[in-house]
Amino acid sequence: MPAALKVADVVFGGEQTLVLIAGPCVMEDETQTLTIARQLAELQRELGVGVVFKASFDKANRTSLSAYRGPGLQEGLRILDKVRQETGLPLLSDVHDVGQVDAAAGVLDILQIPAFLCRQTDLLIAAGRSGKVVNIKKGQFLAPWDMANAVTKVASTGNERILLTERGTSFGYNNLVVDMRSLAVMRETGCPVIFDATHAVQLPGGAGTSSGGQRQYVAALSRAAVAVGVDGLFWEVHPDPERALCDGANSLPLAEVKAILKEMLAIDAVIKGNIQS
Numbered sequence: 113m114p115a116a117l118k119v120a121d122v123v124f125g126g127e128q129t130l131v132l133i134a135g136p137c138v139m140e141d142e143t144q145t146l147t148i149a150r151q152l153a154e155l156q157r158e159l160g161v162g163v164v165f166k167a168s169f170d171k172a173n174r175t176s177l178s179a180y181r182g183p184g185l186q187e188g189l190r191i192l193d194k195v196r197q198e199t200g201l202p203l204l205s206d207v208h209d210v211g212q213v214d215a216a217a218g219v220l221d222i223l224q225i226p227a228f229l230c231r232q233t234d235l236l237i238a239a240g241r242s243g244k245v246v247n248i249k250k251g252q253f254l255a256p257w258d259m260a261n262a263v264t265k266v267a268s269t270g271n272e273r274i275l276l277t278e279r280g281t282s283f284g285y286n287n288l289v290v291d292m293r294s295l296a297v298m299r300e301t302g303c304p305v306i307f308d309a310t311h312a313v314q315l316p317g318g319a320g321t322s323s324g325g326q327r328q329y330v331a332a333l334s335r336a337a338v339a340v341g342v343d344g345l346f347w348e349v350h351p352d353p354e355r356a357l358c359d360g361a362n363s364l365p366l367a368e369v370k371a372i373l374k375e376m377l378a379i380d381a382v383i384k385g386n387i388q389s
Contacts, residue, residue, distance in 0.1 A: 114304040114343060117273055119221050119245050120202040122162035124275060124343045125304035130380045131162040131344035132373060133204060133306060137359035138168045138182040142191050146198060148349065148366060153199035155370055161377060164222065165201040166346070167192065171358055172208040173228050180357040185212055189219045204247060210238045217242035227251045227279055227311075230262050240269030247275040249308065252282045252316070256294035263301050274303045277346055278337075280312040288312060290333060295340045307337035308346035314362045327353065327362050331372050338379045345376060 116126035124131050134152055139145045149165050156163040169188020171181050182188060192203050196219075204222035207213050208229065216223055223239045225232070227249035239246045248262050259276055266274050276298045280288030290312045298305045312333055313326045334345055349369055353360040364372070 114299055114302055117245065117275065117304050119164065122164055122202055124162075124306075127384050128343070129161060129377065129384070130338060130342060131164060131306075133164045133166050133344055133346040134349050134369065135166040136350050136356070137348045137363060138171050138180065138357065139188055139191055140180075140357050141183075142194070144351065145191050146195060148351065149195045149199045149201060151366060152349075152369075153201055155373065156201070159370075159373065159377065161373065163201055164204050165192075165195055165199070166204040166224075166348075167195075168206050168358075170206075170208065170212075173226060182358075185215060189215060193219050207235065207239060210234050213238040213242055217244050221245060222247050222275070224277075225249060225262075230254065230259070233265055236262060236265040237269055240266035240271040243271060245273045245275060246271065247277055247306065249277045249279055250294070250298070252280060252288060254281075256291070256297040259298055260301050263303060275306055275344075276301065276303045277306040277308050278312070279308040279346075280314070282316075286315050288314060288316065290337075292336055292340050295337060295342055299341075304343035306344040306346050307334065307342045309334040309337065310346070310348040310359070310362045310364060314359065327364060330362070330364055331375070334372070334376055335379060338376050339383060341383050 114125040117124045152163050169182050202221040206224045206226050207216050222245040224247040230248050230251045246266050278294050280290050283289035309330045313329045348363040349366045350356045350363040351366045353363040
């Protein structure tokens, strides 16, 4: 069982209730970002669940050259800092190169290594040296046991505050499949394990110049992962996914998050023996 890992007031691992990492794929503007964060903070208060707010300031791995990437490092971190001031939620965002790490670590609680970059040694070591929690997404091309090498790279800096996230494995062209065994395998590293259900239903490049997705399966895969015993769920959420500038096809509508999350918490309580008598 992974040891407990505390991030601000949120605890991953051990027998703790699962944590929700949620937010838009990429920040579209300050107003929308704050609106989503406020609603997630309200869910935290209402349901008593740990919530980490996630949003990318730059999506450097979009399908096409013309795809929207986000507000950029400086403006994105300014907006995220405002999210913290207004909601108190811990913050997570991606870093794509070593040059972004120091600035991001000045604002974020969790530095996320994108799946495509999970073998980039210099990036992993720079993130580890920041002293921040490092969330490493498992590459779509890796076996779950290979993630032990990524963990070793970060831990070599003396930083063992590491999360691992499953987001599906390439299954032919433009498709992903989730092997639920990978969640148990990655937990054997001693790191808390997160399941990214919204990226697991992504169809990479499936829409030609953008990725497609099958959001109708997010809840089903989340139920399966929680039943396995994950330490957290990762959901991309948006007020109007059909109009989202990134990953709308695999994002959950913000209005549906509460009902689905309550179901996940009920399953988690059974699995972890936390049912209140």
